[in-house]
Each structure stands twice: as C-alpha cells, then as structure tokens.
Amino acid sequence: MGNLIDGKALAQEIQAEVAQQVQRMTETGIRPGLAVVLVGNNPASHMYVRSKVKTCETLGMRSEKVELPAETTTGEILPVVERFNRNADIHGILVQVPLPSQVNAREVLDSILPEKDVDGFHPVNVGRLVAGTATLKPCTPAGIIEILKRTGTQLRGRRAVVIGRSDIVGKPVALMLMHEDVTVTICHSKTPDLPSVAREADILIVAMGRPAFVSDDFVKPGAVVIDVGTNRVDSLERIHEIYGNDPQRLADYQKKGYTVVGDVNPGKVLPKCSLLTPVPGGVGPLTIAMLMANTVKAAELQRAAGQVRGRLGDIK
Ligand code: GUN
Numbered sequence: 496m497g498n499l500i501d502g503k504a505l506a507q508e509i510q511a512e513v514a515q516q517v518q519r520m521t522e523t524g525i526r527p528g529l530a531v532v533l534v535g536n537n538p539a540s541h542m543y544v545r546s547k548v549k550t551c552e553t554l555g556m557r558s559e560k561v562e563l564p565a566e567t568t569t570g571e572i573l574p575v576v577e578r579f580n581r582n583a584d585i586h587g588i589l590v591q592v593p594l595p596s597q598v599n600a601r602e603v604l605d606s607i608l609p610e611k612d613v614d615g616f617h618p619v620n621v622g623r624l625v626a627g628t629a630t631l632k633p634c635t636p637a638g639i640i641e642i643l644k645r646t647g648t649q650l651r652g653r654r655a656v657v658i659g660r661s662d663i664v665g666k667p668v669a670l671m672l673m674h675e676d677v678t679v680t681i682c683h684s685k686t687p688d689l690p691s692v693a694r695e696a697d698i699l700i701v702a703m704g705r706p707a708f709v710s711d712d713f714v715k716p717g718a719v720v721i722d723v724g725t726n727r728v729d730s731l732e733r734i735h736e737i738y739g740n741d742p743q744r745l746a747d748y749q750k751k752g753y754t755v756v757g758d759v760n761p762g763k764v765l766p767k768c769s770l771l772t773p774v775p776g777g778v779g780p781l782t783i784a785m786l787m788a789n790t791v792k793a794a795e796l797q798r799a800a801g802q803v804r805g806r807l808g809d810i811k
Pocket of ligand 1: 591
C-alpha cells in the first residue's frame with residue numbers, strides 16, 4: 496500500500512525558505528513584487544489567482560492584481576503588461592491562462608520581459624530550459640521536481656513516463672527530468688496501448704485532463720505517481736464511482752456542487768504504488784510555492800543586473 500504525499504507540508508517548507516529570502520532582500524531595500532493579470536470569469540482561474548496573491552502577502556512580498564473583463568482585447572492587455580515591465584517595484588509578471596479566445600495568448604505572453612517571466616513561458620526562457628541553463632522555470636514542473644527530491648525519490652538512471660504534452664506541464668517536466676539523468680518517455684492521446692507504456696515507469700507523471708483515467712493497470716508496483724489533473728466533476732454518480740461513499744468527497748460535493756478530481760483514480764492506484772500525490776493537496780500547493788520562489792529569484796537577478804549596469808555607469 497502506497498502513501499499519499501503531503502503537498503501542503505512540502506509547500507510550507509519551501510515557503511518558509513522563501514519568506515526568509517524575502518526578509519533578507521527587504522532589509523536591503525528591495526521587496527520582491529509580483530503582478531498578476533487575470534482576464535475574464537473562469538472560476539478556477541479566479542481561485543488560483545486569489546491563492547497566489549494571498550501567498551505573496553503571507554510571505555511579505557508586494558503584489559498587484561489587475562482584473563480585466565472577459566471581452567478585453569489583446570491590444571488592451573499589452574499596455575497593462577508594458578506598465579509592469581517598466582515598473583522597477585515589480586519583479587515578476589504572471590498572466591493567468593487560459594485567456595479568452597479573442598485574445599492572442601502567445602502575443603501577450605511574449606510581451607512579458609523574459610527576466611520578469613516568473614511562469615517561464617516566454618520563448619527565451621523555454622529555450623534556456625531546453626539548453627539546461629534556465630533560471631526561471633515553469634512553476635508546476637519545478638514543483639514536481641521538488642516533490643520528487645524532497646520525498647527522497649531517486650532520479651538518476653530511472654525511467655519516467657509523462658502522460659500529456661502540454662507547454663505548461665508535459666513538455667517542461669520531461670525536459671527537467673531529462674536534465675536530472677532520468678530516461679523519459681512522453682505519451683499523449685495518440686499513443687497506442689498507454690497502460691503498457693505507463694507500466695514501464697518508476698516515476699509516472701499524469702497531466703492529461705481526464706478525471707480518474709489512470710487506474711492500476713497503468714502502474715508498475717512500487718512506482719511514484721504524480722497526479723497533475725484538476726478536473727471539476729459535478730455528477731454524483733461519477734463521484735460515487737470514483738470515491739465510493741467517502742464522506743469528505745460527498746460533503747465537498749454537497750457544499751460546492753462539484754468536487755475536484757485528479758487524472759488518477761486514487762482508490763485503484765494507491766494500493767499498487769509507493770507514493771501518490773493527492774488531488775487536491777498534492778502538486779497544487781507546490782505550484783504556488785515555486786511561483787513565490789521564482790519571484791524572489793527574479794528580484795535577485797534584477798538587482799544583480801542593476802548593480803552591473805551601475806558599475807558600467809561608474810566606468811563611463
Ligand atoms: N493556469 C494554470 N496554471 C497556470 C500557471 O502555472 N501559470 C499561469 N499563468 N496560468 C496558469
């Protein structure tokens with residue numbers, strides 16, 4: 496029988512470290528600051544952004560939030576980003592995705608200065624990630640690597656299978672694992688016989704967006720399973736199928752009209768794996784912790800760059 500990983504506890508460990516860095520930087524006159532841009536009414540995005548802003552406050556960081564209506568155009572978002580690019584008190588900028596369909600998301604994300612791109616979505620930062628020289632790495636994949644390291648999971652020489660090839664999770668986590676000397680296979684919706692490929696994994700990362708899709712037939716005995724899915728399920732019948740009569744899940748459904756389900760069926764997978772991240776309370780808290788860590792890192796890099804510019808100024 497495997498154990499559930501306590502993502503909240505790991506995130507708190509990291510946040511305690513970040514809070515100390517924030518305090519040290521603030522004492523030297525630079526208080527790390529994050530700007531968050533949220534467009535539209537996606538309820539999950541609103542919830543994530545609230546958590547991000549609240550965590551900034553808890554850790555002593557500056558935060559600014561701009562909320563724009565669902566019909567906002569690309570041309571209206573770009574000046575907001577530009578204002579934060581020019582604001583020396585803001586070290587990290589995050590535009591929450593998904594953006595409404597009329598917005599050119601690529602153009603918006605590319606307009607963020609690479610040194611303030613705390614999501615690691617800018618092509619310059621994606622290129623650095625591929626090259627193995629990244630400083631600002633995407634938060635969810637970075638959180639997954641922290642989970643693996645902080646649970647003492649051996650990486651070098653082991654096999655990982657990543658199910659899902661998104662720009663935010665699948666592709667970057669595969670690269671990061673490769674840089675840790677893991678042998679990585681990336682699977683997706685067109686991969687034939689997914690369970691047999693997944694069963695080769697010592698470390699199975701699931702980020703496909705299909706509730707409770709991964710069952711025991713995907714899992715090698717003793718594997719570490721990381722569930723990145725966050726799917727809202729509002730069918731009571733389906734909730735019963737996945738969780739039986741679990742009173743906590745039923746209470747959650749009664750309260751909200753839905754419950755958040757990962758891509759892994761925990762009742763089926765937990766008995767077979769060694770470690771599993773629960774949903775909620777697994778990967779999610781780490782994503783936020785890594786965003787905070789990235790914001791401090793961005794502030795440090797900008798201070799160092801400022802000092803270099805200052806010295807060059809002296810020379811002239
Ligand atoms: N939407 C879901 N995850 C993320 C994330 O890590 N960053 C941004 N900007 N939007 C998201």
